[in-house]
Amino acid sequence: MQKNTRKNILELFMIMLGCAIYGLSLDMISAPNQLTDGGISGITLLLRHFWGINMGLSSLILNIPLIFLGYRFMGKRLLTYTIWGTLWLSFFLWFWRLIPIIYQLNLEHDLFLSAILAGTLSGIGLGLVFRYNGTSGGTDIITRICQLKCGMSSGKVLLFCDALVLFASLTYLDLKHIMYTLVASFILSRVMDAVQQGAYSARGLLIISDQYQQIAQMIDLKLDRGFTYFEARGGYSKVNRPVIYLVVSPREIPAVKELISAEDPKAFVSVIEVHEALGEGFTYKQKQRHFIIRK
Structure with missing residues:
Protein backbone atom coordinates (compact mmCIF):
# COMPACT_ATOMS: atom_id res chain seq x y z
CA MET A 1 0.00 0.00 0.00
CA GLY A 198 13.93 5.42 -21.75
CA ALA A 199 17.21 7.22 -21.62
CA TYR A 200 18.93 4.81 -23.97
CA SER A 201 18.14 2.08 -26.43
CA ALA A 202 19.40 -1.47 -26.37
CA ARG A 203 19.96 -3.93 -29.21
CA GLY A 204 18.35 -7.32 -29.62
CA LEU A 205 20.08 -10.07 -31.60
CA LEU A 206 18.51 -13.11 -33.27
CA ILE A 207 21.20 -15.67 -34.09
CA ILE A 208 20.64 -18.72 -36.29
CA SER A 209 23.54 -21.14 -36.55
CA ASP A 210 24.32 -24.84 -36.58
CA GLN A 211 26.92 -24.02 -33.92
CA TYR A 212 24.35 -22.49 -31.60
CA GLN A 213 25.55 -24.40 -28.55
CA GLN A 214 29.12 -23.14 -28.88
CA ILE A 215 27.94 -19.57 -29.55
CA ALA A 216 25.62 -19.65 -26.55
CA GLN A 217 28.43 -20.98 -24.36
CA MET A 218 30.78 -18.18 -25.44
CA ILE A 219 28.09 -15.55 -24.85
CA ASP A 220 27.71 -16.85 -21.32
CA LEU A 221 31.43 -17.19 -20.59
CA LYS A 222 32.97 -14.21 -22.35
CA LEU A 223 30.18 -11.61 -22.41
CA ASP A 224 28.44 -12.55 -19.15
CA ARG A 225 25.04 -12.03 -20.78
CA GLY A 226 21.91 -14.12 -20.48
CA PHE A 227 20.15 -15.45 -23.56
CA THR A 228 17.01 -17.34 -24.59
CA TYR A 229 16.38 -20.18 -27.04
CA PHE A 230 13.46 -19.88 -29.46
CA GLU A 231 12.31 -22.95 -31.32
CA ALA A 232 12.12 -22.11 -35.04
CA ARG A 233 11.54 -23.99 -38.27
CA GLY A 234 13.31 -23.22 -41.53
CA GLY A 235 10.98 -21.97 -44.25
CA TYR A 236 12.79 -23.85 -47.02
CA SER A 237 14.50 -26.74 -45.26
CA LYS A 238 11.60 -27.41 -42.83
CA VAL A 239 14.26 -28.30 -40.24
CA ASN A 240 13.70 -27.36 -36.60
CA ARG A 241 16.54 -25.53 -34.90
CA PRO A 242 16.97 -23.22 -31.90
CA VAL A 243 17.37 -19.48 -32.39
CA ILE A 244 19.41 -17.54 -29.83
CA TYR A 245 17.94 -14.27 -28.61
CA LEU A 246 19.82 -11.83 -26.39
CA VAL A 247 19.77 -8.14 -25.55
CA VAL A 248 22.95 -6.09 -25.20
CA SER A 249 23.95 -2.45 -25.09
CA PRO A 250 24.86 -0.84 -28.45
CA ARG A 251 28.56 -0.68 -27.58
CA GLU A 252 28.65 -4.48 -27.08
CA ILE A 253 27.53 -5.22 -30.65
CA PRO A 254 31.08 -5.40 -32.14
CA ALA A 255 32.15 -7.84 -29.42
CA VAL A 256 29.11 -10.09 -30.06
CA LYS A 257 29.75 -10.07 -33.83
CA GLU A 258 33.38 -11.00 -33.28
CA LEU A 259 32.39 -13.84 -30.98
CA ILE A 260 29.82 -15.22 -33.44
CA SER A 261 32.19 -14.95 -36.38
CA ALA A 262 34.87 -16.90 -34.50
CA GLU A 263 32.46 -19.80 -33.91
CA ASP A 264 30.51 -19.74 -37.17
CA PRO A 265 31.34 -17.23 -39.95
CA LYS A 266 28.18 -18.30 -41.83
CA ALA A 267 25.80 -17.68 -38.94
CA PHE A 268 22.73 -15.58 -39.68
CA VAL A 269 22.48 -12.58 -37.33
CA SER A 270 19.68 -10.02 -37.18
CA VAL A 271 20.18 -6.90 -35.05
CA ILE A 272 17.01 -5.09 -33.98
CA GLU A 273 16.51 -1.90 -32.01
CA VAL A 274 15.05 -2.28 -28.52
CA HIS A 275 13.64 1.03 -27.29
CA GLU A 276 13.76 0.05 -23.64
CA ALA A 277 15.14 -2.91 -21.70
CA LEU A 278 14.02 -3.63 -18.16
CA GLY A 279 15.49 -6.13 -15.74
CA GLU A 280 18.86 -7.29 -14.51
CA GLY A 281 21.75 -5.88 -16.47
CA PHE A 282 19.82 -2.84 -17.66
CA THR A 283 17.89 -1.24 -14.80
CA TYR A 284 19.69 -2.62 -11.75
CA LYS A 285 22.90 -4.46 -10.90
CA GLN A 286 24.15 -3.51 -14.32
CA LYS A 287 26.89 -5.76 -15.59
CA GLN A 288 30.21 -4.29 -16.58
CA ARG A 289 30.19 -3.21 -20.22
CA HIS A 290 32.98 -4.79 -22.22
CA PHE A 291 34.83 -2.94 -24.93
CA ILE A 292 36.60 -6.19 -25.85
CA ILE A 293 35.76 -9.83 -25.29
CA ARG A 294 37.18 -11.30 -22.10
CA LYS A 295 40.00 -13.72 -22.81
Missing part, protein backbone atom coordinates in the same frame (compact mmCIF):
# COMPACT_ATOMS: atom_id res chain seq x y z
CA GLN A 2 2.77 2.40 0.97
CA LYS A 3 4.70 1.49 -2.18
CA ASN A 4 1.69 2.26 -4.38
CA THR A 5 1.15 5.58 -2.59
CA ARG A 6 4.76 6.62 -3.16
CA LYS A 7 4.48 5.61 -6.80
CA ASN A 8 1.30 7.66 -7.26
CA ILE A 9 2.89 10.69 -5.61
CA LEU A 10 5.92 10.39 -7.89
CA GLU A 11 3.69 10.11 -10.97
CA LEU A 12 1.65 13.16 -9.99
CA PHE A 13 4.80 15.19 -9.33
CA MET A 14 6.42 14.23 -12.64
CA ILE A 15 3.21 15.03 -14.56
CA MET A 16 3.23 18.46 -12.90
CA LEU A 17 6.90 18.94 -13.80
CA GLY A 18 6.25 17.90 -17.40
CA CYS A 19 3.38 20.39 -17.68
CA ALA A 20 5.63 23.11 -16.27
CA ILE A 21 8.30 22.47 -18.91
CA TYR A 22 5.74 22.23 -21.72
CA GLY A 23 4.03 25.44 -20.61
CA LEU A 24 7.41 27.19 -20.41
CA SER A 25 8.16 26.17 -23.99
CA LEU A 26 4.85 27.56 -25.27
CA ASP A 27 5.12 30.83 -23.32
CA MET A 28 8.87 31.42 -23.62
CA ILE A 29 9.56 30.32 -27.21
CA SER A 30 6.51 29.46 -29.32
CA ALA A 31 4.38 32.52 -28.56
CA PRO A 32 7.10 35.24 -28.75
CA ASN A 33 8.56 33.80 -31.94
CA GLN A 34 5.24 33.14 -33.69
CA LEU A 35 5.52 29.39 -33.76
CA THR A 36 2.26 27.55 -33.37
CA ASP A 37 1.44 24.07 -32.07
CA GLY A 38 -1.05 21.32 -32.70
CA GLY A 39 -4.20 20.44 -30.78
CA ILE A 40 -5.56 22.56 -27.95
CA SER A 41 -2.23 24.34 -27.45
CA GLY A 42 -2.34 25.58 -31.04
CA ILE A 43 -5.89 26.86 -30.53
CA THR A 44 -4.84 28.76 -27.37
CA LEU A 45 -2.04 30.42 -29.36
CA LEU A 46 -4.55 31.37 -32.04
CA LEU A 47 -6.98 32.83 -29.49
CA ARG A 48 -4.15 34.75 -27.84
CA HIS A 49 -3.13 36.31 -31.16
CA PHE A 50 -6.58 37.46 -32.29
CA TRP A 51 -8.31 38.28 -28.99
CA GLY A 52 -5.50 38.46 -26.43
CA ILE A 53 -7.07 35.69 -24.32
CA ASN A 54 -4.76 34.30 -21.65
CA MET A 55 -3.48 30.90 -22.76
CA GLY A 56 -3.96 29.33 -19.34
CA LEU A 57 -7.60 30.40 -19.17
CA SER A 58 -8.44 29.32 -22.72
CA SER A 59 -6.69 25.97 -22.22
CA LEU A 60 -8.78 25.29 -19.12
CA ILE A 61 -12.07 26.34 -20.74
CA LEU A 62 -11.46 24.28 -23.88
CA ASN A 63 -10.52 21.17 -21.90
CA ILE A 64 -13.53 21.17 -19.55
CA PRO A 65 -16.07 19.94 -22.16
CA LEU A 66 -13.57 17.43 -23.51
CA ILE A 67 -13.06 15.96 -20.03
CA PHE A 68 -16.83 15.58 -19.56
CA LEU A 69 -17.07 14.04 -23.02
CA GLY A 70 -14.32 11.54 -22.29
CA TYR A 71 -15.55 10.64 -18.79
CA ARG A 72 -17.24 7.39 -19.85
CA PHE A 73 -14.30 6.29 -21.98
CA MET A 74 -11.56 6.70 -19.39
CA GLY A 75 -10.90 4.79 -16.20
CA LYS A 76 -10.90 6.54 -12.85
CA ARG A 77 -7.12 6.76 -12.67
CA LEU A 78 -6.66 8.09 -16.22
CA LEU A 79 -9.44 10.62 -15.70
CA THR A 80 -7.85 11.82 -12.45
CA TYR A 81 -4.43 12.15 -14.06
CA THR A 82 -5.96 13.95 -17.07
CA ILE A 83 -7.66 16.51 -14.83
CA TRP A 84 -4.44 16.90 -12.85
CA GLY A 85 -2.37 17.50 -15.99
CA THR A 86 -4.94 19.87 -17.49
CA LEU A 87 -5.09 22.01 -14.35
CA TRP A 88 -1.32 22.26 -14.02
CA LEU A 89 -0.79 23.06 -17.70
CA SER A 90 -3.39 25.83 -17.49
CA PHE A 91 -1.72 27.16 -14.34
CA PHE A 92 1.78 27.22 -15.82
CA LEU A 93 0.59 28.83 -19.08
CA TRP A 94 -0.66 31.66 -16.85
CA PHE A 95 2.24 31.62 -14.40
CA TRP A 96 5.15 31.79 -16.84
CA ARG A 97 3.74 34.97 -18.38
CA LEU A 98 4.48 36.70 -15.06
CA ILE A 99 8.20 35.82 -15.14
CA PRO A 100 10.48 38.46 -16.78
CA ILE A 101 12.62 35.79 -18.46
CA ILE A 102 9.80 35.34 -20.98
CA TYR A 103 10.64 38.69 -22.55
CA GLN A 104 14.40 38.09 -22.57
CA LEU A 105 14.36 35.12 -24.97
CA ASN A 106 12.85 36.56 -28.12
CA LEU A 107 14.58 34.50 -30.82
CA GLU A 108 12.73 35.89 -33.81
CA HIS A 109 16.01 36.63 -35.54
CA ASP A 110 16.70 32.87 -35.63
CA LEU A 111 13.57 30.81 -36.27
CA PHE A 112 15.61 27.64 -36.71
CA LEU A 113 17.04 27.96 -33.20
CA SER A 114 13.55 28.76 -31.92
CA ALA A 115 12.17 25.59 -33.52
CA ILE A 116 14.95 23.48 -31.99
CA LEU A 117 14.42 24.88 -28.49
CA ALA A 118 10.62 24.70 -28.72
CA GLY A 119 10.70 21.10 -29.95
CA THR A 120 13.26 20.03 -27.34
CA LEU A 121 11.55 21.60 -24.33
CA SER A 122 8.06 20.53 -25.43
CA GLY A 123 9.33 17.00 -26.08
CA ILE A 124 10.89 16.77 -22.63
CA GLY A 125 7.72 18.09 -20.98
CA LEU A 126 5.23 15.90 -22.84
CA GLY A 127 7.59 12.92 -22.60
CA LEU A 128 7.54 13.18 -18.80
CA VAL A 129 3.75 13.49 -18.78
CA PHE A 130 3.24 10.35 -20.87
CA ARG A 131 6.06 8.39 -19.22
CA TYR A 132 4.31 8.71 -15.88
CA ASN A 133 0.87 7.68 -17.22
CA GLY A 134 -0.62 11.15 -17.55
CA THR A 135 -2.08 13.28 -20.32
CA SER A 136 -2.40 17.00 -20.84
CA GLY A 137 -6.01 16.72 -21.98
CA GLY A 138 -7.07 18.18 -25.30
CA THR A 139 -6.68 15.98 -28.37
CA ASP A 140 -5.49 13.09 -26.18
CA ILE A 141 -9.11 12.71 -25.04
CA ILE A 142 -10.45 12.93 -28.60
CA THR A 143 -7.93 10.30 -29.67
CA ARG A 144 -9.03 7.97 -26.88
CA ILE A 145 -12.71 8.29 -27.85
CA CYS A 146 -12.09 7.71 -31.58
CA GLN A 147 -9.90 4.72 -30.81
CA LEU A 148 -12.54 3.03 -28.63
CA LYS A 149 -15.67 3.95 -30.56
CA CYS A 150 -14.45 3.89 -34.18
CA GLY A 151 -11.34 1.71 -34.01
CA MET A 152 -9.27 4.53 -35.56
CA SER A 153 -5.51 4.72 -35.22
CA SER A 154 -4.44 7.14 -32.49
CA GLY A 155 -1.63 8.44 -34.70
CA LYS A 156 -4.03 9.23 -37.55
CA VAL A 157 -6.47 11.02 -35.24
CA LEU A 158 -3.69 13.15 -33.72
CA LEU A 159 -2.33 13.95 -37.18
CA PHE A 160 -5.79 15.00 -38.40
CA CYS A 161 -6.41 17.24 -35.37
CA ASP A 162 -2.98 18.85 -35.61
CA ALA A 163 -3.40 19.40 -39.37
CA LEU A 164 -6.70 21.23 -38.78
CA VAL A 165 -5.11 23.53 -36.20
CA LEU A 166 -2.05 24.23 -38.37
CA PHE A 167 -4.30 25.01 -41.33
CA ALA A 168 -6.29 27.45 -39.18
CA SER A 169 -3.02 29.03 -38.02
CA LEU A 170 -2.37 30.16 -41.59
CA THR A 171 -4.88 32.93 -40.89
CA TYR A 172 -2.24 34.76 -38.85
CA LEU A 173 1.06 33.06 -39.69
CA ASP A 174 2.88 32.89 -43.01
CA LEU A 175 4.05 29.65 -44.57
CA LYS A 176 7.62 30.15 -43.31
CA HIS A 177 6.52 30.10 -39.67
CA ILE A 178 4.33 27.06 -40.30
CA MET A 179 7.28 25.19 -41.83
CA TYR A 180 9.45 25.99 -38.81
CA THR A 181 6.59 24.77 -36.63
CA LEU A 182 6.78 21.44 -38.49
CA VAL A 183 10.52 21.30 -37.69
CA ALA A 184 9.70 21.88 -34.02
CA SER A 185 7.01 19.17 -34.17
CA PHE A 186 9.46 16.65 -35.62
CA ILE A 187 12.03 17.37 -32.90
CA LEU A 188 9.25 17.21 -30.30
CA SER A 189 8.22 13.73 -31.41
CA ARG A 190 11.79 12.40 -31.32
CA VAL A 191 12.61 13.90 -27.92
CA MET A 192 9.26 12.81 -26.48
CA ASP A 193 9.86 9.22 -27.59
CA ALA A 194 13.35 9.26 -26.04
CA VAL A 195 12.05 10.57 -22.71
CA GLN A 196 8.97 8.34 -22.68
CA GLN A 197 10.68 5.10 -23.68
Whole structure:
Protein backbone atom coordinates (compact mmCIF):
# COMPACT_ATOMS: atom_id res chain seq x y z
CA MET A 1 0.00 0.00 0.00
CA GLN A 2 2.77 2.40 0.97
CA LYS A 3 4.70 1.49 -2.18
CA ASN A 4 1.69 2.26 -4.38
CA THR A 5 1.15 5.58 -2.59
CA ARG A 6 4.76 6.62 -3.16
CA LYS A 7 4.48 5.61 -6.80
CA ASN A 8 1.30 7.66 -7.26
CA ILE A 9 2.89 10.69 -5.61
CA LEU A 10 5.92 10.39 -7.89
CA GLU A 11 3.69 10.11 -10.97
CA LEU A 12 1.65 13.16 -9.99
CA PHE A 13 4.80 15.19 -9.33
CA MET A 14 6.42 14.23 -12.64
CA ILE A 15 3.21 15.03 -14.56
CA MET A 16 3.23 18.46 -12.90
CA LEU A 17 6.90 18.94 -13.80
CA GLY A 18 6.25 17.90 -17.40
CA CYS A 19 3.38 20.39 -17.68
CA ALA A 20 5.63 23.11 -16.27
CA ILE A 21 8.30 22.47 -18.91
CA TYR A 22 5.74 22.23 -21.72
CA GLY A 23 4.03 25.44 -20.61
CA LEU A 24 7.41 27.19 -20.41
CA SER A 25 8.16 26.17 -23.99
CA LEU A 26 4.85 27.56 -25.27
CA ASP A 27 5.12 30.83 -23.32
CA MET A 28 8.87 31.42 -23.62
CA ILE A 29 9.56 30.32 -27.21
CA SER A 30 6.51 29.46 -29.32
CA ALA A 31 4.38 32.52 -28.56
CA PRO A 32 7.10 35.24 -28.75
CA ASN A 33 8.56 33.80 -31.94
CA GLN A 34 5.24 33.14 -33.69
CA LEU A 35 5.52 29.39 -33.76
CA THR A 36 2.26 27.55 -33.37
CA ASP A 37 1.44 24.07 -32.07
CA GLY A 38 -1.05 21.32 -32.70
CA GLY A 39 -4.20 20.44 -30.78
CA ILE A 40 -5.56 22.56 -27.95
CA SER A 41 -2.23 24.34 -27.45
CA GLY A 42 -2.34 25.58 -31.04
CA ILE A 43 -5.89 26.86 -30.53
CA THR A 44 -4.84 28.76 -27.37
CA LEU A 45 -2.04 30.42 -29.36
CA LEU A 46 -4.55 31.37 -32.04
CA LEU A 47 -6.98 32.83 -29.49
CA ARG A 48 -4.15 34.75 -27.84
CA HIS A 49 -3.13 36.31 -31.16
CA PHE A 50 -6.58 37.46 -32.29
CA TRP A 51 -8.31 38.28 -28.99
CA GLY A 52 -5.50 38.46 -26.43
CA ILE A 53 -7.07 35.69 -24.32
CA ASN A 54 -4.76 34.30 -21.65
CA MET A 55 -3.48 30.90 -22.76
CA GLY A 56 -3.96 29.33 -19.34
CA LEU A 57 -7.60 30.40 -19.17
CA SER A 58 -8.44 29.32 -22.72
CA SER A 59 -6.69 25.97 -22.22
CA LEU A 60 -8.78 25.29 -19.12
CA ILE A 61 -12.07 26.34 -20.74
CA LEU A 62 -11.46 24.28 -23.88
CA ASN A 63 -10.52 21.17 -21.90
CA ILE A 64 -13.53 21.17 -19.55
CA PRO A 65 -16.07 19.94 -22.16
CA LEU A 66 -13.57 17.43 -23.51
CA ILE A 67 -13.06 15.96 -20.03
CA PHE A 68 -16.83 15.58 -19.56
CA LEU A 69 -17.07 14.04 -23.02
CA GLY A 70 -14.32 11.54 -22.29
CA TYR A 71 -15.55 10.64 -18.79
CA ARG A 72 -17.24 7.39 -19.85
CA PHE A 73 -14.30 6.29 -21.98
CA MET A 74 -11.56 6.70 -19.39
CA GLY A 75 -10.90 4.79 -16.20
CA LYS A 76 -10.90 6.54 -12.85
CA ARG A 77 -7.12 6.76 -12.67
CA LEU A 78 -6.66 8.09 -16.22
CA LEU A 79 -9.44 10.62 -15.70
CA THR A 80 -7.85 11.82 -12.45
CA TYR A 81 -4.43 12.15 -14.06
CA THR A 82 -5.96 13.95 -17.07
CA ILE A 83 -7.66 16.51 -14.83
CA TRP A 84 -4.44 16.90 -12.85
CA GLY A 85 -2.37 17.50 -15.99
CA THR A 86 -4.94 19.87 -17.49
CA LEU A 87 -5.09 22.01 -14.35
CA TRP A 88 -1.32 22.26 -14.02
CA LEU A 89 -0.79 23.06 -17.70
CA SER A 90 -3.39 25.83 -17.49
CA PHE A 91 -1.72 27.16 -14.34
CA PHE A 92 1.78 27.22 -15.82
CA LEU A 93 0.59 28.83 -19.08
CA TRP A 94 -0.66 31.66 -16.85
CA PHE A 95 2.24 31.62 -14.40
CA TRP A 96 5.15 31.79 -16.84
CA ARG A 97 3.74 34.97 -18.38
CA LEU A 98 4.48 36.70 -15.06
CA ILE A 99 8.20 35.82 -15.14
CA PRO A 100 10.48 38.46 -16.78
CA ILE A 101 12.62 35.79 -18.46
CA ILE A 102 9.80 35.34 -20.98
CA TYR A 103 10.64 38.69 -22.55
CA GLN A 104 14.40 38.09 -22.57
CA LEU A 105 14.36 35.12 -24.97
CA ASN A 106 12.85 36.56 -28.12
CA LEU A 107 14.58 34.50 -30.82
CA GLU A 108 12.73 35.89 -33.81
CA HIS A 109 16.01 36.63 -35.54
CA ASP A 110 16.70 32.87 -35.63
CA LEU A 111 13.57 30.81 -36.27
CA PHE A 112 15.61 27.64 -36.71
CA LEU A 113 17.04 27.96 -33.20
CA SER A 114 13.55 28.76 -31.92
CA ALA A 115 12.17 25.59 -33.52
CA ILE A 116 14.95 23.48 -31.99
CA LEU A 117 14.42 24.88 -28.49
CA ALA A 118 10.62 24.70 -28.72
CA GLY A 119 10.70 21.10 -29.95
CA THR A 120 13.26 20.03 -27.34
CA LEU A 121 11.55 21.60 -24.33
CA SER A 122 8.06 20.53 -25.43
CA GLY A 123 9.33 17.00 -26.08
CA ILE A 124 10.89 16.77 -22.63
CA GLY A 125 7.72 18.09 -20.98
CA LEU A 126 5.23 15.90 -22.84
CA GLY A 127 7.59 12.92 -22.60
CA LEU A 128 7.54 13.18 -18.80
CA VAL A 129 3.75 13.49 -18.78
CA PHE A 130 3.24 10.35 -20.87
CA ARG A 131 6.06 8.39 -19.22
CA TYR A 132 4.31 8.71 -15.88
CA ASN A 133 0.87 7.68 -17.22
CA GLY A 134 -0.62 11.15 -17.55
CA THR A 135 -2.08 13.28 -20.32
CA SER A 136 -2.40 17.00 -20.84
CA GLY A 137 -6.01 16.72 -21.98
CA GLY A 138 -7.07 18.18 -25.30
CA THR A 139 -6.68 15.98 -28.37
CA ASP A 140 -5.49 13.09 -26.18
CA ILE A 141 -9.11 12.71 -25.04
CA ILE A 142 -10.45 12.93 -28.60
CA THR A 143 -7.93 10.30 -29.67
CA ARG A 144 -9.03 7.97 -26.88
CA ILE A 145 -12.71 8.29 -27.85
CA CYS A 146 -12.09 7.71 -31.58
CA GLN A 147 -9.90 4.72 -30.81
CA LEU A 148 -12.54 3.03 -28.63
CA LYS A 149 -15.67 3.95 -30.56
CA CYS A 150 -14.45 3.89 -34.18
CA GLY A 151 -11.34 1.71 -34.01
CA MET A 152 -9.27 4.53 -35.56
CA SER A 153 -5.51 4.72 -35.22
CA SER A 154 -4.44 7.14 -32.49
CA GLY A 155 -1.63 8.44 -34.70
CA LYS A 156 -4.03 9.23 -37.55
CA VAL A 157 -6.47 11.02 -35.24
CA LEU A 158 -3.69 13.15 -33.72
CA LEU A 159 -2.33 13.95 -37.18
CA PHE A 160 -5.79 15.00 -38.40
CA CYS A 161 -6.41 17.24 -35.37
CA ASP A 162 -2.98 18.85 -35.61
CA ALA A 163 -3.40 19.40 -39.37
CA LEU A 164 -6.70 21.23 -38.78
CA VAL A 165 -5.11 23.53 -36.20
CA LEU A 166 -2.05 24.23 -38.37
CA PHE A 167 -4.30 25.01 -41.33
CA ALA A 168 -6.29 27.45 -39.18
CA SER A 169 -3.02 29.03 -38.02
CA LEU A 170 -2.37 30.16 -41.59
CA THR A 171 -4.88 32.93 -40.89
CA TYR A 172 -2.24 34.76 -38.85
CA LEU A 173 1.06 33.06 -39.69
CA ASP A 174 2.88 32.89 -43.01
CA LEU A 175 4.05 29.65 -44.57
CA LYS A 176 7.62 30.15 -43.31
CA HIS A 177 6.52 30.10 -39.67
CA ILE A 178 4.33 27.06 -40.30
CA MET A 179 7.28 25.19 -41.83
CA TYR A 180 9.45 25.99 -38.81
CA THR A 181 6.59 24.77 -36.63
CA LEU A 182 6.78 21.44 -38.49
CA VAL A 183 10.52 21.30 -37.69
CA ALA A 184 9.70 21.88 -34.02
CA SER A 185 7.01 19.17 -34.17
CA PHE A 186 9.46 16.65 -35.62
CA ILE A 187 12.03 17.37 -32.90
CA LEU A 188 9.25 17.21 -30.30
CA SER A 189 8.22 13.73 -31.41
CA ARG A 190 11.79 12.40 -31.32
CA VAL A 191 12.61 13.90 -27.92
CA MET A 192 9.26 12.81 -26.48
CA ASP A 193 9.86 9.22 -27.59
CA ALA A 194 13.35 9.26 -26.04
CA VAL A 195 12.05 10.57 -22.71
CA GLN A 196 8.97 8.34 -22.68
CA GLN A 197 10.68 5.10 -23.68
CA GLY A 198 13.93 5.42 -21.75
CA ALA A 199 17.21 7.22 -21.62
CA TYR A 200 18.93 4.81 -23.97
CA SER A 201 18.14 2.08 -26.43
CA ALA A 202 19.40 -1.47 -26.37
CA ARG A 203 19.96 -3.93 -29.21
CA GLY A 204 18.35 -7.32 -29.62
CA LEU A 205 20.08 -10.07 -31.60
CA LEU A 206 18.51 -13.11 -33.27
CA ILE A 207 21.20 -15.67 -34.09
CA ILE A 208 20.64 -18.72 -36.29
CA SER A 209 23.54 -21.14 -36.55
CA ASP A 210 24.32 -24.84 -36.58
CA GLN A 211 26.92 -24.02 -33.92
CA TYR A 212 24.35 -22.49 -31.60
CA GLN A 213 25.55 -24.40 -28.55
CA GLN A 214 29.12 -23.14 -28.88
CA ILE A 215 27.94 -19.57 -29.55
CA ALA A 216 25.62 -19.65 -26.55
CA GLN A 217 28.43 -20.98 -24.36
CA MET A 218 30.78 -18.18 -25.44
CA ILE A 219 28.09 -15.55 -24.85
CA ASP A 220 27.71 -16.85 -21.32
CA LEU A 221 31.43 -17.19 -20.59
CA LYS A 222 32.97 -14.21 -22.35
CA LEU A 223 30.18 -11.61 -22.41
CA ASP A 224 28.44 -12.55 -19.15
CA ARG A 225 25.04 -12.03 -20.78
CA GLY A 226 21.91 -14.12 -20.48
CA PHE A 227 20.15 -15.45 -23.56
CA THR A 228 17.01 -17.34 -24.59
CA TYR A 229 16.38 -20.18 -27.04
CA PHE A 230 13.46 -19.88 -29.46
CA GLU A 231 12.31 -22.95 -31.32
CA ALA A 232 12.12 -22.11 -35.04
CA ARG A 233 11.54 -23.99 -38.27
CA GLY A 234 13.31 -23.22 -41.53
CA GLY A 235 10.98 -21.97 -44.25
CA TYR A 236 12.79 -23.85 -47.02
CA SER A 237 14.50 -26.74 -45.26
CA LYS A 238 11.60 -27.41 -42.83
CA VAL A 239 14.26 -28.30 -40.24
CA ASN A 240 13.70 -27.36 -36.60
CA ARG A 241 16.54 -25.53 -34.90
CA PRO A 242 16.97 -23.22 -31.90
CA VAL A 243 17.37 -19.48 -32.39
CA ILE A 244 19.41 -17.54 -29.83
CA TYR A 245 17.94 -14.27 -28.61
CA LEU A 246 19.82 -11.83 -26.39
CA VAL A 247 19.77 -8.14 -25.55
CA VAL A 248 22.95 -6.09 -25.20
CA SER A 249 23.95 -2.45 -25.09
CA PRO A 250 24.86 -0.84 -28.45
CA ARG A 251 28.56 -0.68 -27.58
CA GLU A 252 28.65 -4.48 -27.08
CA ILE A 253 27.53 -5.22 -30.65
CA PRO A 254 31.08 -5.40 -32.14
CA ALA A 255 32.15 -7.84 -29.42
CA VAL A 256 29.11 -10.09 -30.06
CA LYS A 257 29.75 -10.07 -33.83
CA GLU A 258 33.38 -11.00 -33.28
CA LEU A 259 32.39 -13.84 -30.98
CA ILE A 260 29.82 -15.22 -33.44
CA SER A 261 32.19 -14.95 -36.38
CA ALA A 262 34.87 -16.90 -34.50
CA GLU A 263 32.46 -19.80 -33.91
CA ASP A 264 30.51 -19.74 -37.17
CA PRO A 265 31.34 -17.23 -39.95
CA LYS A 266 28.18 -18.30 -41.83
CA ALA A 267 25.80 -17.68 -38.94
CA PHE A 268 22.73 -15.58 -39.68
CA VAL A 269 22.48 -12.58 -37.33
CA SER A 270 19.68 -10.02 -37.18
CA VAL A 271 20.18 -6.90 -35.05
CA ILE A 272 17.01 -5.09 -33.98
CA GLU A 273 16.51 -1.90 -32.01
CA VAL A 274 15.05 -2.28 -28.52
CA HIS A 275 13.64 1.03 -27.29
CA GLU A 276 13.76 0.05 -23.64
CA ALA A 277 15.14 -2.91 -21.70
CA LEU A 278 14.02 -3.63 -18.16
CA GLY A 279 15.49 -6.13 -15.74
CA GLU A 280 18.86 -7.29 -14.51
CA GLY A 281 21.75 -5.88 -16.47
CA PHE A 282 19.82 -2.84 -17.66
CA THR A 283 17.89 -1.24 -14.80
CA TYR A 284 19.69 -2.62 -11.75
CA LYS A 285 22.90 -4.46 -10.90
CA GLN A 286 24.15 -3.51 -14.32
CA LYS A 287 26.89 -5.76 -15.59
CA GLN A 288 30.21 -4.29 -16.58
CA ARG A 289 30.19 -3.21 -20.22
CA HIS A 290 32.98 -4.79 -22.22
CA PHE A 291 34.83 -2.94 -24.93
CA ILE A 292 36.60 -6.19 -25.85
CA ILE A 293 35.76 -9.83 -25.29
CA ARG A 294 37.18 -11.30 -22.10
CA LYS A 295 40.00 -13.72 -22.81
